[in-house]
Amino acid sequence: MPTFIMLSTLGPDGAATLRDNPDRIRAVTAEVEAMGVKVVAQYALLGDYDFLNIIEAPDEKVMARLAVELGARGTLKTRTMPALSIDDFIAAVGNAKQ
Numbered sequence: 001m002p003t004f005i006m007l008s009t010l011g012p013d014g015a016a017t018l019r020d021n022p023d024r025i026r027a028v029t030a031e032v033e034a035m036g037v038k039v040v041a042q043y044a045l046l047g048d049y050d051f052l053n054i055i056e057a058p059d060e061k062v063m064a065r066l067a068v069e070l071g072a073r074g075t076l077k078t079r080t081m082p083a084l085s086i087d088d089f090i091a092a093v094g095n096a097k098q
Contacts, residue, residue: 001056014075
């Protein structure tokens with residue numbers, strides 16, 4: 001399955017929810033996985049973004065639906081990027097020379 005990186009920033013409502021119920025993160029992870037993706041890893045960040053999620057999804061359409069669904073809740077904003085393993089990247093660059 002393709003891998004995606006999702007960076008997220010909490011809005012005021014999301015921050016209040018997290019403060020009052022930190023375990024909400026695990027509930028959201030379960031909701032996200034119910035949408036047909038696999039959350040490979042999650043990290044809390046200090047800086048411009050609050051969280052980094054590494055997600056495997058069947059394709060870009062599923063990932064787009066997930067990003068829109070999460071954004072529509074109004075509690076966070078996301079930035080999503082496709083990610084290639086180093087081996088896949090090297091293979092793609094190697095094929096470009098031919």
